[in-house]
Amino acid sequence: MSIQQDATRAPLGLPGAAATPVPDPRPAPRRRPRRSRHRNAWEGRPTVLGQGLKGAVLAGVVLAVLFPLYTVVLTSLSTTADVNRSGGMVTVPGQLTLAAYQQILSGGIVTRAALVSIGVTTVGTVLSTTVSVLAAYGLSRPGSVLHRPILFVFLITMFFGAGMIPTYLLVSELGLINSYWSLILPGAVSAFNVLILRSFFMSIDPAITEAARIDGAGDWRILGRIVMPMSRAVTAVVALFYGVGYFNAFFNAMLYINDNVKWPLQLVLRSYVLQGVTLPGSGTGQVDVATGAVTGLPVKMAIMVLAIVPILLVYPLIQRHFTKGVIFGAVKG
Known part of the structure; x- marks a missing residue:
């Protein structure tokens, strides 16, 4: 060992001993990164x-x-x-x-049309959402029977349709003319919504369902107890799509409903507000101005408000699921 090394190891206070450096307990100051002279517009502090x-x-x-x-x-x-x-x-x-x-809600055709729209929207949304969930879950299972040919049929319906006349003939042959079911069954299932649900179901970890299957759970229990609680957001979004579609639909009613008593609210709105048709029993005639009653324009606007209110009441309840459901349930390439 050299004399220089011995000197560095000598105890303090001895002649010729080298002092051991004591580390500084204070942390070293952080060096700020050098800012570039050319900064993007969104990186600067807003003026x-x-x-x-x-x-x-x-x-x-x-x-x-x-x-x-x-x-x-x-x-x-x-x-x-x-x-x-x-x-x-x-x-x-x-x-x-x-x-x-008071005029439009006094028991006339507008009141009946509002009840028809609410009933058709409720029944149609429940039916369409249930069928779409069952179809999407079956198509998302790799071992299901004929899931690829059935999926191919669903994809074809997104790009090719039979047309108005064949659809009308089919509805007529089924005896659905002038029936409330003609407002629900022709558009009960949307292939796009089924694909959204299928994409979300396929993103669920297969280990979760396999563990439930090992414990003895069947497909119905797995769907009801595991899959559906995990997919509330995307199911709420699909139900919202169906509900808005049923509530705003008027073309099927114009084709298949002949009795104006069974008209939905949107068809009444189209006939009275846009076309200016006086509907019997709607209470929308001219009224004496001196009594403080109203004429046609306020009644038209009241019908429009009545058609907007249900959607405004329902949307805030599922708005928190909307963005999450659309993102998670998006069809990924």
């Missing part, structure tokens, strides 16, 4: 002018969406004098009244 422009644009978009709804609701709550004074749609509130809603 007051930029924030003001963004706020103005967002306020304009919100105003463009809410102002038509505001005028429709306000016109439906206005009297005939206010409508005549404004020359059409009311933008400044005057004397507010519920006379238009």
Whole structure:
């Protein structure tokens, strides 16, 4: 061993001993990364002018969406004098009244049409969602019988359709003309929604279902106890798609329903509001202005509000599932 090494190991205080360096307990200062002179626009701190422009644009978009709804609701709550004074749609509130809603909800054709739409939407949504879930679960199991040919048939229906006349002849041969089932069965299953559900079911870890199968669970129990609780979001989104489709549909009613008593609300809205047809029993005729009753325009706007309200009430209940369900249930390539 050399003398120099012995010197470094000598104890402190001895002559010629080298002092052992003591580490600094304070952490070393972090070096800031060097910023590039060329920074992207979204990486910089927003300026007051930029924030003001963004706020103005967002306020304009919100105003463009809410102002038509505001005028429709306000016109439906206005009297005939206010409508005549404004020359059409009311933008400044005057004397507010519920006379238009009392007229359309007094037991006429509008009330029946609202009940028909709610009933068809409820039954159709439950039926379509149930059939779609069962079909998607069967098509997502690799060992299911003929799942590939059936899947191919589903894909064909997305690009090729029979057409209006063959569909009408089929509905007529089944005896569904002037029946509520003609509003549900022709479009009961959407191939696109089935593919969304199938894609989500296939993304579930197979180990979970295999473990349940080892414990003795069958396909029905696996679907009801394991798969469905894990797929509430995508099922809620598919149910929303079906519900909005049934509630807004009017073309099937125009083709297959001959009795106006069985018309859904959207067909009444189309016939009265857009085409100006006076519907019997709707209470939409001209009324005496001196009594404070309303004429046709507020009643038309009241029917529009009545057609919008159910969707506005249902959507917030499943809005939290909407984005999650669309992303998780998306068809991936």
